[in-house]
Amino acid sequence: MNRRPRRSLPATVTALILLAACVLVVITVVQRLTGDQPWLDYRAIATAVHATRWTDLTTALVAGTAATLGLVLLLAAILPGKRTVLALAGTPDSGAARAGYRSTLRAAAANVDGISRASVTVGSRRVKVRAKTARTQLDGLAEAVAATVEQRLDHVTPARRPTVSVKVRTTRESA
Numbered sequence: 001m002n003r004r005p006r007r008s009l010p011a012t013v014t015a016l017i018l019l020a021a022c023v024l025v026v027i028t029v030v031q032r033l034t035g036d037q038p039w040l041d042y043r044a045i046a047t048a049v050h051a052t053r054w055t056d057l058t059t060a061l062v063a064g065t066a067a068t069l070g071l072v073l074l075l076a077a078i079l080p081g082k083r084t085v086l087a088l089a090g091t092p093d094s095g096a097a098r099a100g101y102r103s104t105l106r107a108a109a110a111n112v113d114g115i116s117r118a119s120v121t122v123g124s125r126r127v128k129v130r131a132k133t134a135r136t137q138l139d140g141l142a143e144a145v146a147a148t149v150e151q152r153l154d155h156v157t158p159a160r161r162p163t164v165s166v167k168v169r170t171t172r173e174s175a
Contacts, residue, residue: 087159110151
């Protein structure tokens with residue numbers, strides 16, 4: 001099971017822009033039907049559009065902006081996002097939320113003796129662990145963190161086993 005995020009932000013932006021345009025048209029039509037002065041004067045807009053030439057800078061800027069916005073929305077709809085649920089070995093419907101997966105691995109790394117803080121970045125093929133320690137001698141600490149994280153991965157059993165890379169930094173200067 002590999003779930004990806006919904007594209008709600010581009011859809012919401014597009015819907016709000018279309019809604020605003022529709023509301024503006026409805027308000028203008030109602031104002032014209034009731035005999036009031038409309039917010040948007042059709043004659044002024046039509047005159048401005050008819051006076052505009054294809055070679056004008058304004059026309060090129062508006063067309064470029066519209067094309068860029070369309071391309072961004074198209075790419076947001078086509079390109080897949082990061083997985084929100086990562087597949088686990090076993091049944092096809094089993095999965096772990098990315099945040100839970102990351103926090104489980106971070107807790108395992110932080111429980112290693114000598115590690116004061118750990119942060120984990122989860123990718124589809126790689127798990128990066130950055131750990132901090134107060135020790136000045138780092139001999140074997142990275143290997144211990146890697147072994148602990150790999151042991152936790154054995155318990156979690158992801159469908160695709162990621163490689164683990166560990167960087168340990170000290171918070172103190174060596175004397």
